[in-house]
Amino acid sequence: MKQYYIYILSNKNRTVLYIEYLKRRIDQHEKGFGSSFTKEYNAIELVYFERFKEKKIAKLRERQLKNWHKEWKWNLIKASNPKLETLKLIITRL
Numbered sequence: 674m675k676q677y678y679i680y681i682l683s684n685k686n687r688t689v690l691y692i693e694y695l696k697r698r699i700d701q702h703e704k705g706f707g708s709s710f711t712k713e714y715n716a717i718e719l720v721y722f723e724r725f726k727e728k729k730i731a732k733l734r735e736r737q738l739k740n741w742h743k744e745w746k747w748n749l750i751k752a753s754n755p756k757l758e759t760l761k762l763i764i765t766r767l
Contacts, residue, residue, distance in 0.1 A: 678722050678723065679692065679693070679735045681720055682711060682716045684715045685715065685718065687757050688714075718759040719759060720750050720754055720760060722760065
């Protein structure tokens with residue numbers, strides 16, 4: 674079964690947030706081929722992600738989170754990652 678992801682990246686100082694969809698993009702960001710925003714602010718550290726079974730639901734969640742206030746996003750991140758550590762997204766293929 675295929676899985677879909679949304680993720681939130683931040684920079685080393687945890688001063689910016691970047692929300693996106695799909696794991697493939699994380700690799701691009703780390704190699705400097707992501708968006709101009711992540712390049713400008715060096716937002717390449719994974720601090721949060723969610724997994725979905727349906728692409729449509731993942732895209733809806735991405736749009737929802739992008740519309741949230743920054744404080745709400747930080748509260749969401751801190752609920753599952755209180756130390757704001759850099760996470761590794763491990764995707765298994767079934």
